Amino acid sequence: MKKISVFIVLIIVGVTLLIGKGGPIVDQLNPFIKEDVYYAVVDNDGKFEAKKDGFGRWQYKFKGYNESGQEQKIAMTASKHLRIGSYLKIRSKGSYGMKWEEVQVDEIPNKVKEKVQIKHN
DSSP states (O other), X not given: OHHHHHHHHHHHHHHHHHHSOOOHHHHHHOTTSOEXXXXXXXXXOOEEEEOTTSOEEEEEEEEEEOTXXXXXXXXXXXXXXXXXXXXXXXXXXXXXXXXXXXXXXXXXXXXXXXXXXXXXX
8 A cells, every 4th residue: 555655646746747847857858848949148157067077067047038939947058158148049848958059139030039139237
């Protein structure tokens, strides 16, 4: 009986993680979340995570917008430091940023441009 209870609890937790928003790692593994393309502007310096071998990756968090203007928070890593003010096209699965490339502002769909413009104070 105890094994059945543990099994049921594990199934409930697993289904909740797959259906709900569980963060970038869960989004990466969730088969129900579809990939989409988002556009974002680099507005922070990121955080460098060094490894023991001396190498590391830059971690970034962005607000991205897809072609229909829907907002998505995206977490991703890059092997190099990204220039503040650069525009990115990010292939993302939920909040997990999989691939990125720098683009020019004229490559961004019009519906998205005003949302990703650099804000000057």
